[in-house]
């Protein structure tokens with residue numbers, strides 16, 4: 001191609017990659033280049049179940065599906081995990097697949113994850129369990145039909161932030177409350193940095209706005225049972241899309257489609273991951289998320305006299321001062337402390353190394369506290385602040 005020709009460029013463009021609808025982009029293609037050179041195909045994991053997974057690949061001419069993809073089944077054991085315990089295949093992963101081996105398609109490697117939802121395991125092992133990978137949006141679903149539990153909302157939001165996904169709050173069942181203005185305001189105050197969308201499956205309010213928010217990526221829905229997650233997923237999918245997978249039948253030898261997958265393309269663009277284990281989970285590795293959810297408290301904490309202030313009774317604590325003068329609500333402060341404690345407890349339970357470190361830290365603090373106390377006593381008066 002010459003750069004000095006004024007005529008419009010009429011070179012034929014390649015057809016859009018069918019995997020684009022599944023989140024394939026230039027950056028992923030660049031990371032994948034060495035695998036492509038090895039003759040491997042990129043695919044997105046749509047479901048994992050007992051050592052087997054479903055992977056969506058761009059279809060060849062022989063097995064053209066309606067959207068240009070084909071779903072294949074493979075073992076979840078990729079060849080190159082580098083011993084990383086987190087490198088266990090999960091829904092949403094991108095993989096390098098050798099499509100045609102005598103044993104069927106084989107996963108050769110996993111691409112690095114941009115985001116992931118982790119759950120700490122109940123065992124003593126320190127690694128978490130990955131529930132979903134490469135999600136861009138985390139929709140925290142809250143029902144307006146029952147009393148708002150802002151503490152629970154804050155917990156889900158910290159999980160969302162910690163995953164690396166962009167949080168979004170969907171307030172469902174607005175048709176059941178006469179005026180949701182104050183409820184929306186309360187939720188907004190508890191969710192800094194996250195858009196809050198009131199929706200109703202009955203009136204259709206907010207459905208288009210939500211679809212527009214999710215159009216550009218992969219979303220997961222989090223929330224308590226009964227808040228309306230399935231209803232929301234169905235509304236996003238539309239009835240047609242749900243059944244179209246079943247109508248596809250067999251494609252190609254040894255390959256077949258399935259309706260059981262958990263990675264569901266939305267008609268307006270984007271995908272939703274609907275993994276049973278992901279809907280209402282406990283807190284795991286959410287410290288980073290907590291500082292996002294409680295951004296204003298972390299900001300106050302920067303002004304505490306001691307940089308490691310725990311906001312209990314320390315002198316010069318800016319957080320306690322804000323609670324005292326009413327700028328920080330007591331409820332929010334307590335919620336912050338509760339979630340921090342819970343998060344630290346889970347971390348310590350699952351990580352012996354951290355436990356040992358923490359014991360050392362407490363000993364150090366105790367000694368420092370004793371020393372300070374002795375010094376104060378020695379001076380015979382309390383320092384004013």
Ligand SMILES: Nc1nc2c(ncn2[C@@H]2O[C@H](COP(=O)(O)OP(=O)(O)OP(=O)(O)O)[C@@H](O)[C@H]2O)c(=O)[nH]1
Pocket residue numbers: 172173174175176199200201202223224225226227228229230231232279
């Ligand atoms: N009035 C009203 N009812 C709704 C709305 N959305 C969901 N519901 C009802 O709420 C109930 C629970 O909805 P689901 O979508 O099953 O809730 P879920 O969050 O998926 O629940 P789990 O599957 O248990 O996690 C159902 O009876 C729905 O019909 C809404 O916007 N308005």
Ligand SMILES: [Zn+2]
Pocket residue numbers: 301304305309310311312314316317318319320
């Ligand atoms: Zn403090």
